[in-house]
Structures are given as C-alpha cells and as structure tokens.
Amino acid sequence: MREALAGLTVRGRAFVAAGVTAVVCAVLLGQPALTRVGVLVLALPLVTALVLGRSRYRLALVRTVSPPLVTAGQQARVTLSLSNEGRTPSGVLLLEDHVPYVLGTRPRFVLEGIGHGWQRQVGYQVRSDVRGRFEVGPMSVRVSDPFGLVELGRAFRTTSALTVTPRTVALPAIPLGGSESGSGDNRPRAFATGSAEDVTVREYRRGDDLRRVHWPSSARVGELMVRREEQPWHSRATVFLDNREVAHRGEGIASSLETAVSAAASVAVHLTRRGFAVRLVTAAGEDRSSGWHERGAEPSTAPLLESLAVLRPTPAPRLDTAWLGEAGHGGLVVAVLGAVQQHDAPVLRRMQSHQGSALALALDVEAWVGATGASTAPATGLLAQQGWRVTTLGPRDRLEARWQELGAGARSGARRAAPERRTTEVGR
Structure with missing residues (x-):
C-alpha cells in the first residue's frame, strides 16, 4: 500500500x-x-x-532480436513476448524498452485487458548506421489504473545484444598471387621409404571428425591421431588493418578509420568467398577471436566481422610484430594502411617477406581533413620499394575501382615478365 x-x-x-x-x-x-x-x-x-x-501480477518477458548480426544500414526486428503468470488481473500496462540512441527512439506500448494467463506479443524495428555491439533493454513497465490516478513501476534486468558489422561492397575478382601459399593437411607428399601411415597422421584437434581417427597410430602414440590426407587444405590470407590513432584523421563515421574498417571487411568477405581461410591482424597484433577457420568447417566471416564491429583505435604509435614470428602463416596478405611513417618500413618489409604475395590499400588520410595528399605519395612509394602491390584510397574513391587497379598492376607485371622467360628459354 x-x-x-x-x-x-x-x-x-x-x-x-x-x-x-x-x-x-x-x-x-x-x-x-x-x-x-x-x-x-x-x-x-x-x-x-x-x-x-x-493485485498480484507476475509478468514474464522474452525478448528476441532477429537477426542478431546485421550490416550497418540494415534493420533488425525486436520481438517482445509478454505473459501474466499472476492470478489476479492488472490494470493498463505501459511498456518502454530502452535502446541506445543510435538505434532509434525508445518504443512505447500500451496494453490492456491483462488477466490470468494473458499473453501478448509486440515488436518494433531498430536500425543503425554505426557499427558496434549494442544492448537492447532493459524494459521498464508501468501499471496504471483506467483513471490514470496511480502508476506502479517495474523494470526487467535482461538485455539482448545486437551486433552491427561494417558496410561491405562486392569486389571484382583479380589475380591475387600466392593462392597456393599457406599450409594445410592435404599437401602432396612423396614417400621414399616407410609406411605412409606414419607420416600422414597428426594429433586430434577439436572439431575433427571422429571417423577420421587412425586407431593404430592412436594406440601406438597414446593419444588420438587423425589421418592427415583426408583433411581439406585451404589457402590462407591475412587481412592487416592499421588502426592506430596517429595513422588516421577525421571523427565519427566519416573518419578515415571507418573507411579502413569497411575496406578490410569487404576484402575479408571477398577472400572468403574465393575459398581463403582469413584471419584479422591489427596494429595491436593478431585478433584471436577471428583466427584461422577450423579444419573441415565452411569458411565464414562472421567472427571476423564481429571483431571489426567492435574495433577501436589503439594509442600505440608503432605496429606490433609478434605475429610475424609465427611459422607456417604464409600465403596472401592484404594490408589496409593509414599514414605510414619511415619507422614503419622495417615492419612492412618483414610483413612482405613473410607472405607469398602482398597487396596494400594506402589511405590518403590527409584528404579526410581537407588537406592535400602530400603524405600519401611517400607511403605508396615506400610500400612499392618493399615489394608491395599498392594503390591509394581516398574519401571519394570507390573501393571496387581501387581493388581493380591492384589486379591491373598484377597483369601488367605478368606481361612484362613473360618476354624475359621466353628469352631465357631460347638462350638455352
């Protein structure tokens, strides 16, 4: 009372x-x-x-966000399933679900006729142009009488997560180079002596099919071993994103960092569709949550896109190099770079030498603040000296067009190299 x-x-x-x-x-x-x-x-x-x-009312709430993972600019639907488990009827329900301001205005509903066993389902749509992970809820409930004289407030504590990934664009197919680089379990092997079973098995990893367990080797070693030759081999690609604060200009969704994140997401989706196993590496090092795909699993960019959705700029002034010391991670590397300084040259050189093929998208970061692109020319020149195939990306450039330029550079390089090969053969 x-x-x-x-x-x-x-x-x-x-x-x-x-x-x-x-x-x-x-x-x-x-x-x-x-x-x-x-x-x-x-x-x-x-x-x-x-x-x-x-009045003894007991409200139960089930909130469903569908889909829980959307691209920036797409809509998601939030469904609220309410039921009254109390024995006596209640008055009018005034519902308000708390949502971040980037998802839109807070939805409000008025429900009447709430009795024992009452159930109702309401829904609303949310949309965000900003990437990130947002919490939808909690929902507050106010019970009012028909005359509007008394209102009792209640609040649920549960929330639901909605992840908004960066925007992506479809990229054309280009010669990537290094497509046969990388490591896998089904690489061709020749056996001079001994049994093939002794060299084509490896230790069991989580996710391997139990039907591929090689029991004789498992009994001999004392742990589960699986047949290596039956495992699929995927080409590997590393998407490197320079997310240092000092390497980017602008603020909000119009900053050069957001363009870089969108470009990295587009490249990752494109490479995955071409059969690559893709990992994400940032200026702070390798993102463990979006590492190489499991053996036998279908390629999926969902973990990588979720990591890009919550990516924040790092205050570190230099690029992390710990991931370069890991063996067996060759293949293709695609770097999305901001402002590159001279002290970054050794890291870029190591990055290019550790991979089978190196492509770079160098952002003209000064153009995001209205300045000239004077700082980008040294960056592209520095990358070209290190053996990178590089192109410049500005705020008004289309990513697919710049990506096509990288492929055009590869074809022209192949045409220049062809006559040399023919001359060498004639000389023999």
Missing part, C-alpha cells in the same frame, strides 16, 4: 488535495452535501491505490 501511495500520479494527488479541501470546507461551512462529495473524491485515488497495490 505504501508503494501504491507513492505511485500516485499528478492527477491522483490532485484528487486527494481536492477531496481534503472539500471536506475541510464542508466542516467549516456546515455543508453536509459537500462533505459527501469530498469523501468520494478523496476515496477514489485511495481505493484505486489499494486495489492496484494488492
């Missing part, structure tokens, strides 16, 4: 004040009829608070 009295609305408090005033005036003026009116006006909010405070 105390909670119900504290939940009196402005209208309810006005009724109480009017009732008390009417009773006092009736006593002072000797008007019994006015006393009855004052008692009626005073009793109405008090009785309403008593009835509403004693």
Whole structure:
C-alpha cells in the first residue's frame, strides 16, 4: 500500500488535495452535501491505490532480436513476448524498452485487458548506421489504473545484444598471387621409404571428425591421431588493418578509420568467398577471436566481422610484430594502411617477406581533413620499394575501382615478365 501511495500520479494527488479541501470546507461551512462529495473524491485515488497495490501480477518477458548480426544500414526486428503468470488481473500496462540512441527512439506500448494467463506479443524495428555491439533493454513497465490516478513501476534486468558489422561492397575478382601459399593437411607428399601411415597422421584437434581417427597410430602414440590426407587444405590470407590513432584523421563515421574498417571487411568477405581461410591482424597484433577457420568447417566471416564491429583505435604509435614470428602463416596478405611513417618500413618489409604475395590499400588520410595528399605519395612509394602491390584510397574513391587497379598492376607485371622467360628459354 505504501508503494501504491507513492505511485500516485499528478492527477491522483490532485484528487486527494481536492477531496481534503472539500471536506475541510464542508466542516467549516456546515455543508453536509459537500462533505459527501469530498469523501468520494478523496476515496477514489485511495481505493484505486489499494486495489492496484494488492493485485498480484507476475509478468514474464522474452525478448528476441532477429537477426542478431546485421550490416550497418540494415534493420533488425525486436520481438517482445509478454505473459501474466499472476492470478489476479492488472490494470493498463505501459511498456518502454530502452535502446541506445543510435538505434532509434525508445518504443512505447500500451496494453490492456491483462488477466490470468494473458499473453501478448509486440515488436518494433531498430536500425543503425554505426557499427558496434549494442544492448537492447532493459524494459521498464508501468501499471496504471483506467483513471490514470496511480502508476506502479517495474523494470526487467535482461538485455539482448545486437551486433552491427561494417558496410561491405562486392569486389571484382583479380589475380591475387600466392593462392597456393599457406599450409594445410592435404599437401602432396612423396614417400621414399616407410609406411605412409606414419607420416600422414597428426594429433586430434577439436572439431575433427571422429571417423577420421587412425586407431593404430592412436594406440601406438597414446593419444588420438587423425589421418592427415583426408583433411581439406585451404589457402590462407591475412587481412592487416592499421588502426592506430596517429595513422588516421577525421571523427565519427566519416573518419578515415571507418573507411579502413569497411575496406578490410569487404576484402575479408571477398577472400572468403574465393575459398581463403582469413584471419584479422591489427596494429595491436593478431585478433584471436577471428583466427584461422577450423579444419573441415565452411569458411565464414562472421567472427571476423564481429571483431571489426567492435574495433577501436589503439594509442600505440608503432605496429606490433609478434605475429610475424609465427611459422607456417604464409600465403596472401592484404594490408589496409593509414599514414605510414619511415619507422614503419622495417615492419612492412618483414610483413612482405613473410607472405607469398602482398597487396596494400594506402589511405590518403590527409584528404579526410581537407588537406592535400602530400603524405600519401611517400607511403605508396615506400610500400612499392618493399615489394608491395599498392594503390591509394581516398574519401571519394570507390573501393571496387581501387581493388581493380591492384589486379591491373598484377597483369601488367605478368606481361612484362613473360618476354624475359621466353628469352631465357631460347638462350638455352
């Protein structure tokens, strides 16, 4: 009852004040009829608070976000399933779901006729142009009487996550080079002596099919071993994203960092569709949550895109090189770079030498603040000296066109190398 009295609305408090005033005036003026009116006006909010405070309603909420992973600019639907497990009916329900401002305005619903076993389902749509992971909820509930005299507030604690990934664009197919680089379990082998079974098995890894377990080798070694030759081999590619604060310009969704993130996401999706196993490496090192795909699994960019959705700029002024010391991670590397300084040259040289083929998208970061692209020319020149195939990406450039330029550079290089090969053959 105390909670119900504290939940009196402005209208309810006005009724109480009017009732008390009417009773006092009736006593002072000797008007019994006015006393009855004052008692009626005073009793109405008090009785309403008593009835509403004693109502035993138990609301259950199930929130569903579909789909939980969307691309920036796409809509997701939030469905709220409500039910009343209490034994007595309640008044009018006023629902308000708390959502971040980037997803839109807070949805509000008014539901009536809430009795025992009552169930209702409502929904609304959310949309974000900004990448990130957002919490939808919690939902607050206010129970009101039909007269609007008393409101009781309740709040659910549960929330649901919605991940908004960066925008991607479809990229054309280009000669990538190094497509046969990388490591896998089904690489051709020649056996001069001994049994092939002894060299074509490896230790069991989580996710391997148990039907591929090689029991004789497992019994001999003492741990599960699987046949190596039956495992599929995937080409590997590394997407490197320079997310240092000092390497980018601009703020918000119009910054050079957001363009770099979108470019890295587009490249990762493109490479995955071409059969590459893709990992993400940032200026802070390898992202373990989006590492190489499991053997036998279909290529999927969902973990990598989720990592890009929550990527933040790092204050580190230099590029991390710990991941370059790992063996067996050759193949293709595609770097999306911001402003490159001279002290980054050794890292870029090591990065290119550790991979089978190296491509770079160098952002003209000064163009994001209206300055000239003077700082980009040294960056592209430095990358070209290190053996990179590089092109420049500005704020007004189309990514697919710049990606096509990388392929055109590879074809021209192949045409220049062809006559040399023919000359060498004739010389023999």
